[in-house]
Amino acid sequence: MIVAIHQPQYLPWLGYFDKMSKADVFCYLDNVQYKKNEWQNRNRIKIAQGRQWITVPVRYRFPQKINEVEINNSVKWKKKHIQAFITNYSKASYFNNYISYFEDFFSENWLLLSDLNVFLIERLRDFLDLQSKPTVLASRLTLRDDPTDRLVDICKAVGADTYLSGQDGIKYMDLKRFEETGIKVITQEFNHPVYPQLYHEFQSHLSIVDLLFNCGPESMDKIREVNPL
Numbered sequence: 001m002i003v004a005i006h007q008p009q010y011l012p013w014l015g016y017f018d019k020m021s022k023a024d025v026f027c028y029l030d031n032v033q034y035k036k037n038e039w040q041n042r043n044r045i046k047i048a049q050g051r052q053w054i055t056v057p058v059r060y061r062f063p064q065k066i067n068e069v070e071i072n073n074s075v076k077w078k079k080k081h082i083q084a085f086i087t088n089y090s091k092a093s094y095f096n097n098y099i100s101y102f103e104d105f106f107s108e109n110w111l112l113l114s115d116l117n118v119f120l121i122e123r124l125r126d127f128l129d130l131q132s133k134p135t136v137l138a139s140r141l142t143l144r145d146d147p148t149d150r151l152v153d154i155c156k157a158v159g160a161d162t163y164l165s166g167q168d169g170i171k172y173m174d175l176k177r178f179e180e181t182g183i184k185v186i187t188q189e190f191n192h193p194v195y196p197q198l199y200h201e202f203q204s205h206l207s208i209v210d211l212l213f214n215c216g217p218e219s220m221d222k223i224r225e226v227n228p229l
Contacts, residue, residue, distance in 0.1 A: 003160035005029050007066060008117035009039040010056055011207040015190040018227050021130055025158045030067040030114045031139040034060055041113055043207040047088045048199045054081050058113055067114040067139050078106035092198055094216030124208055128220045148174040155183050164188055191226040
C-alpha cells in the first residue's frame with residue numbers, strides 16, 4: 001500500500017493531485033509548523049498579464065501549527081477571490097460548471113485555515129474523480145515529533161509499506177529509518193501537462209482551478225497524458 005503525505009494547501013497545483021492519484025491513501029499533514037509565504041494560504045491563477053496571487057489572510061503567531069492558524073476574516077478576501085475567478089475565467093470553457101460551487105463555498109464562514117483547505121481539496125478531488133482515495137488527518141494520529149519519525153509513524157498508522165515522497169522531500173529524510181522499518185520510499189516524478197488556456201502563452205504551475213475551468217471533466221485526463229499511473 002502506498003501513502004502520500006502533504007500539508008493541506010490552498011487550491012493546490014496539479015502536482016498535488018497527481019500525488020494523491022498515485023497513492024492508495026493520502027494523509028493531510030496538518031499538525032506541523034505553518035510556514036509563511038508558502039502555499040498553505042495562497043496560490044496563483046492566470047490573468048491576461050501572466051500570473052496573479054490569491055491569498056487567504058491569516059492571524060499567525062510563531063510557532064503555530066497549520067491546524068491552529070486562524071483566518072483573518074476582517075479582510076474581505078472571499079469576495080476578492082470570487083471576483084478574480086469571474087474576471088479571469090468567465091470565458092473559459094467550463095467556468096459555469098464550477099463557479100456556483102465556489103460561490104457557495106466562499107459564502108460560508110471559515111475560521112481555521114486547515115479546515116478551509118481540507119474541505120476545498122476534498123471537493124476538488126471529487127471533481128477530478130479521486131473521491132475513492134481514502135484520506136486521513138495527521139492530527140488524529142499518534143505521532144513522534146522528529147520529521148522522519150513522524151512520516152514513518154504515519155506509514156505504520158495507515159498500514160502502508162511504501163511512502164510516496166515529493167521530488168524535494170527525499171533530500172530532508174533519513175532514509176535509513178524507513179529501511180529499518182521495512183518501508184520503501186519512492187519519489188514522485190511529475191511532468192507538467194500543457195492544456196488549453198485563456199490568454200497568450202501557456203503558464204504552468206498554477207492552481208488546479210485553472211485546469212478545471214479550462215478542461216472540466218477532462219482535467220485528470222490531461223494530467224494522466226504525461227503522468228501515467
